[in-house]
Amino acid sequence: MVYARDHVENVLSFEASGALKDASLIMRDRETDSWWSIMAGEAIGGALEGTALRELPIGQKTTWGDWQARHADTRVLSIDGKTHVEENVYAGYFATPKTYLDLTPEDDRLSPKTPIFAFRWRGRPHAVPYTAITGGGLFALGEDEGCVYLERPAGARLLESTRAVHVAPSLLGAPSQCDADTKARVRAALRDEEAGGGEETGLARLTGFDTYWYVWAPQNEGTRILE
Numbered sequence: 001m002v003y004a005r006d007h008v009e010n011v012l013s014f015e016a017s018g019a020l021k022d023a024s025l026i027m028r029d030r031e032t033d034s035w036w037s038i039m040a041g042e043a044i045g046g047a048l049e050g051t052a053l054r055e056l057p058i059g060q061k062t063t064w065g066d067w068q069a070r071h072a073d074t075r076v077l078s079i080d081g082k083t084h085v086e087e088n089v090y091a092g093y094f095a096t097p098k099t100y101l102d103l104t105p106e107d108d109r110l111s112p113k114t115p116i117f118a119f120r121w122r123g124r125p126h127a128v129p130y131t132a133i134t135g136g137g138l139f140a141l142g143e144d145e146g147c148v149y150l151e152r153p154a155g156a157r158l159l160e161s162t163r164a165v166h167v168a169p170s171l172l173g174a175p176s177q178c179d180a181d182t183k184a185r186v187r188a189a190l191r192d193e194e195a196g197g198g199e200e201t202g203l204a205r206l207t208g209f210d211t212y213w214y215v216w217a218p219q220n221e222g223t224r225i226l227e
Contacts, residue, residue: 001038001209002059007051022218023100024211039211040219041120057205061161094158105217109225112214117150117162118223119208125220127213132227133162136187139226140178144169147178148206148226149186164206165190171202 005012010031017028017035024039034046036053043051068074076083093100099112110116115130121141128139128150136151151163165186172182189201217223 001207002056003038004054004056007048022105022215023103024215024219037219039216055207057207059161059209061159061210063157063160066160099212099214103214105214107217107221107223110213110217112212114213115158115210116213116216117152117164117208117210118216118220119148119164119206121145121148125216125223126226127216127220127223128226129213130162136183138167138178138183138186146172147182149183149190149203158210160210162208162210163190164208165203166206168202168204 003014005014010029012029012031014027014029014036017026019026019035021037021044022039024037026044027036027038028034028046029036029048032047034043034048034051036042037044038053041053041055043049043053097111097113104112110127110129116127117130117133118125118127120126122145128137130152132139133150134152134154134156136149138147138149140147146169147167149163149165149167152160167178167182167186171185172178186203189203
């Protein structure tokens with residue numbers, strides 16, 4: 001995820017604080033020394049406590065192979081001449097159902113290490129298990145609120161981003177429905193290079209990020225699970 005730096009009258013410089021909350025990163029800013037939770041989406045301490053983070057729809061997780069295929073001239077930063085590590089230090093973590101420090105959320109609607117796509121819509125947190133979006137899934141948000149289309153290819157790794165768009169009510173027809181016909185139209189629009197998922201088509205990039213249930217749930221009480 002990528003967050004905007006402008007808050008109140010400050011342009012903030014975010015950096016890692018060295019702290020974790022419920023296994024997720026806590027940032028701090030140099031200007032006000034406020035502490036920011038990326039999972040709660042707001043400052044949890046300091047002068048700007050309670051101020052919401054504003055997520056920008058530009059973040060994307062991908063693999064080096066896919067990135068290099070699109071940007072062959074990419075420059076790779078190095079540390080002492082090394083551009084990568086030979087072993088994936090997180091391989092064991094991804095391969096086991098164990099959570100960090102064996103943390104378990106009180107909300108047990110999903111198993112702790114269920115991979116999810118998480119987002120906020122009109123102030124309410126939402127989560128969708130990967131099992132519901134492999135190959136593409138369309139989910140209703142509410143009356144006159146449109147739908148969300150989420151897609152992950154089969155076999156995609158956790159380090160790859162979920163494709164997420166909001167489908168405006170105007171694209172759903174009358175009566176408004178998030179059904180198979182709508183899903184087909186959304187897929188066709190996304191395949192159309194000229195459409196590009198812009199607002200002109202009734203589609204817009206949806207902010208959010210991929211994580212585990214046990215990391216998201218403790219800081220987002222009342223999360224609505226879409227399945």
